Ligand code: FES
């Protein structure tokens with residue numbers, strides 16, 4: 001049990017809550033508008049960030065059994081994520097080693113082998129080339145050399161990470177900076193996969209910015225979270241990864257789980273602080289994932305994956321809804337997920353899209369992140385640090401030298 005890891009954070013939140021204070025970044029940050037609009041910048045981010053650092057592929061409980069698989073697309077690459085007979089997660093590029101055909105278009109399923117729809121070569125569910133059709137006619141090749149291209153994968157805390165570069169030397173645990181141990185306090189590996197949604201949005205960082213601050217909540221979400229929702233966040237960081245909690249003291253607010261109100265702990269002895277409340281708030285797994293708690297007739301989290309789309313102006317969001325136990329009322333839970341999707345699309349992303357013309361047409365030279373928008377400052381600073389690191393070795397030393405909460 002790693003509940004102890006959450007106690008110092010909750011203690012800090014309670015102190016701030018009682019004192020009515022927050023921590024602030026050193027200064028207001030200015031970010032060039034072109035960082036959201038320039039196609040060259042976008043391509044650089046895809047090549048030097050998205051294809052170099054570990055990316056969450058989804059929750060482990062989406063493929064719980066051996067033979068389970070799912071497909072997904074990241075930065076134009078189609079992947080098969082599967083679980084082998086020994087229980088390990090794998091990620092391979094969804095392209096036949098003969099002439100590159102897409103092996104499967106199925107979104108998910110359970111298979112021992114994949115047979116290519118073009119000439120019929122077959123591969124195991126972890127990518128080993130099992131059979132070449134009409135092998136005598138085709139000619140001899142060493143099958144061991146022609147498995148599917150396999151990516152570095154790491155499964156921890158009930159989540160699956162992979163690096164899109166098969167030859168990457170980036171060490172995933174070093175990149176995680178202990179953050180997976182924090183996420184493991186949820187015990188996601190025992191949770192249940194319930195539902196998924198996919199939709200497009202504005203530039204991926206405009207979209208992601210909305211997951212990194214509470215400043216907008218009572219304004220943009222006045223009709224959904226309410227004008228009385230907090231606009232303050234307290235930030236905790238592990239390398240590039242962050243956690244946001246609320247210093248609000250109101251008990252039982254609609255935003256308690258999602259924004260991480262710790263009010264229920266105030267005045268209670270620490271040994272009575274329950275693990276569930278301690279995990280509330282927003283957990284952002286750098287660079288494209290955000291996890292937030294909800295209650296849908298049972299404890300759950302929404303894992304949002306915000307990936308760059310085909311152009312600088314487009315992102316693709318996948319929402320994974322997972323729960324500790326199956327929802328008591330499955331239909332009611334789905335209605336709630338529809339509602340969350342609507343809030344993100346019609347409030348957050350609609351607002352993000354409304355900013356794009358001004359950024360693009362030069363109306364604004366730069367945008368601002370306040371001292372209270374520390375999470376956004378941290379995110380954009382980390383992107384620059386990574387873009388400025390030339391080799392995987394540089395990345396490893398960058399990640400190993402930072403743990404802000406130590
Ligand atoms: S492309 Fe797959 S068998 Fe030919």
Ligand SMILES: [Fe+2]
Pocket residue numbers: 210216217220221348
């Ligand atoms: Fe929002």
